[in-house]
Amino acid sequence: MTEFKNNDIVEALRRETQQLIDEMLEREEAEKQTFRKYLVNGFDMLQTTTEQMDYLMAPLLPRVGMAALVGSSDSGKSTLLRGLAMAISSGAKRYLGFELQPKHHSAIYVSTEDDATAIGALMQRQLEELCTPKEAYATLDFIFDTDNLIENLEAMLEDKPRDLVIVDAFADLYTGPMNENNRVRSFLNIFSQLAIKHNTLIIFLHHTGKRTESLAPSKHNAIGSQGFEAKMRLLMELRQDPVRHDIRHLCVVKGNYLSSEYKHDSFELRFTPSLNFDATGERVPFAMLKERDEERDEKIELARAMREEGKTLKEIADALGYKSISSVHTLLKE
Numbered sequence: 376m377t378e379f380k381n382n383d384i385v386e387a388l389r390r391e392t393q394q395l396i397d398e399m400l401e402r403e404e405a406e407k408q409t410f411r412k413y414l415v416n417g418f419d420m421l422q423t424t425t426e427q428m429d430y431l432m433a434p435l436l437p438r439v440g441m442a443a444l445v446g447s448s449d450s451g452k453s454t455l456l457r458g459l460a461m462a463i464s465s466g467a468k469r470y471l472g473f474e475l476q477p478k479h480h481s482a483i484y485v486s487t488e489d490d491a492t493a494i495g496a497l498m499q500r501q502l503e504e505l506c507t508p509k510e511a512y513a514t515l516d517f518i519f520d521t522d523n524l525i526e527n528l529e530a531m532l533e534d535k536p537r538d539l540v541i542v543d544a545f546a547d548l549y550t551g552p553m554n555e556n557n558r559v560r561s562f563l564n565i566f567s568q569l570a571i572k573h574n575t576l577i578i579f580l581h582h583t584g585k586r587t588e589s590l591a592p593s594k595h596n597a598i599g600s601q602g603f604e605a606k607m608r609l610l611m612e613l614r615q616d617p618v619r620h621d622i623r624h625l626c627v628v629k630g631n632y633l634s635s636e637y638k639h640d641s642f643e644l645r646f647t648p649s650l651n652f653d654a655t656g657e658r659v660p661f662a663m664l665k666e667r668d669e670e671r672d673e674k675i676e677l678a679r680a681m682r683e684e685g686k687t688l689k690e691i692a693d694a695l696g697y698k699s700i701s702s703v704h705t706l707l708k709e
Contacts, residue, residue: 428632431538431576432459432473435627435637437608438538441567443545443579445597446613447588451623452580453486454650455613456541457494458501459578460484463538465511471625471644472654481514482539483531487547490519497650504649521548525565532573542566543580546598553599563606583612591661592626592641604629614641614664621646622655624664678706 460482587596610629616622624641640658688700
């Protein structure tokens with residue numbers, strides 16, 4: 376009798392031990408699966424990708440990811456991005472002189488500053504010149520209420536694939552300190568994951584600092600931290616022409632996949648009375664787009680003249696009132 380009881384106890388212990396082992400193996404396998412889903416094998420990746428980049432607007436806008444358009448007030452940023460969304464939705468072949476390659480001919484425009492009445496009036500004005508039927512914009516949707524924005528975008532992208540999501544403007548949605556890199560990046564990561572999950576491009580509208588118009592176009596002109604520009608695959612600055620009131624300059628100040636030929640000269644655009652943009656085909660060096668500082672220009676000429684006379688950098692610095700020769704070196708480089 377005792378022998379039977381001992382056998383039962385042994386068998387119960389064996390089953391319990393085996394159950395613990397099975398549970399441990401299941402947990403280990405689950406952990407491995409979780410780990411594996413974040414890995415992309417190099418060979419598999421090369422087998423499934425092509426040599427060419429996939430573009431929404433070739434060769435500037437990638438099909439998937441995040442980009443940004445920055446600029447000063449009244450430069451036409453919202454109008455340019457709204458025009459892009461309209462071109463994508465209406466089936467236009469080109470925009471700003473670049474070829475459009477949408478798959479779904481559908482876009483979402485998130486507006487934090489205007490309402491449906493204001494946007495509708497602006498679009499009516501644009502259509503007078505574009506001559507496209509109103510029905511062409513049935514696949515362009517607007518969001519004016521940004522409460523629960525991520526959840527709403529998720530639902531809309533699940534319901535219907537979109538080529539493009541425009542967020543106008545970044546500063547109205549992100550309410551934290553602009554100069555805190557980690558917080559900015561964490562905020563943008565949510566949108567980055569959304570773009571990748573739904574194979575779409577998200578473009579943010581953002582502003583440049585008040586004093587940047589006296590500087591050449593640059594990725595550093597955007598308000599806030601380096602965290603903002605670091606998350607963008609493409610960063611463009613829209614700049615007003617220093618002289619011609621109807622001319623704007625689209626400047627690519629960052630493009631991870633673009634050659635240098637796109638990053639030093641602007642793409643000149645004409646801003647029409649009907650609020651549309653037309654490419655002129657001209658390009659202008661970034662250095663020509665900054666507002667001229669007459670006092671600084673005079674110092675540059677004096678520094679160059681003194682240098683040609685054989686003056687040392689120290690002598691030039693003393694003559695111009697600079698404490699360091701590095702300031703003179705900068706002048707001469709300009």
